[in-house]
Amino acid sequence: MRVRLPGLYIVLCLVLAGLIHIVAVLTLPMLAPKNANARLAALGPVNTMIELPAAAPGRQVMPMMAPDVRYAVCRFDLANGPIRLLSLIHI
Structure with a gap:
């Protein structure tokens, strides 16, 4: 079970980073x-x-x-x- 946790954290971090990127790109025209x-x-x-x-x-x-x-x-x-x-x- 311990072997899979780092992989899960990496996947969750990548998904979170992707969501933050999409939100930043879509809100940029309103902020600028x-x-x-x-x-x-x-x-x-x-x-x-x-x-x-x-x-x-x-x-x-x-x-x-x-x-x-x-x-x-x-x-x-x-x-x-x-x-x-x-x-x-x-x-």
């Missing part, structure tokens, strides 16, 4: 209201390409933006179903 989507939502509407302002110390929209790179984002609204993207590339 200033996430990337919230920051980008303040810059423009959905389904529109938005050019982000140039990065400067203390004025970065997103963390770790390089000052010599221009960034653009497009937030998609999938509430009404999937979207279709069309891109015209001139060579």
Whole structure:
């Protein structure tokens, strides 16, 4: 009987760690209201390409933006179903 107890404790610890991990991942969006989507939502509407302002110390929209790179984002609204993207590339 003593041989099985350490194995049981290990299994119970792994199950508990898995449950804590799942709860932490699912509650993170509610605990972090200033996430990337919230920051980008303040810059423009959905389904529109938005050019982000140039990065400067203390004025970065997103963390770790390089000052010599221009960034653009497009937030998609999938509430009404999937979207279709069309891109015209001139060579």
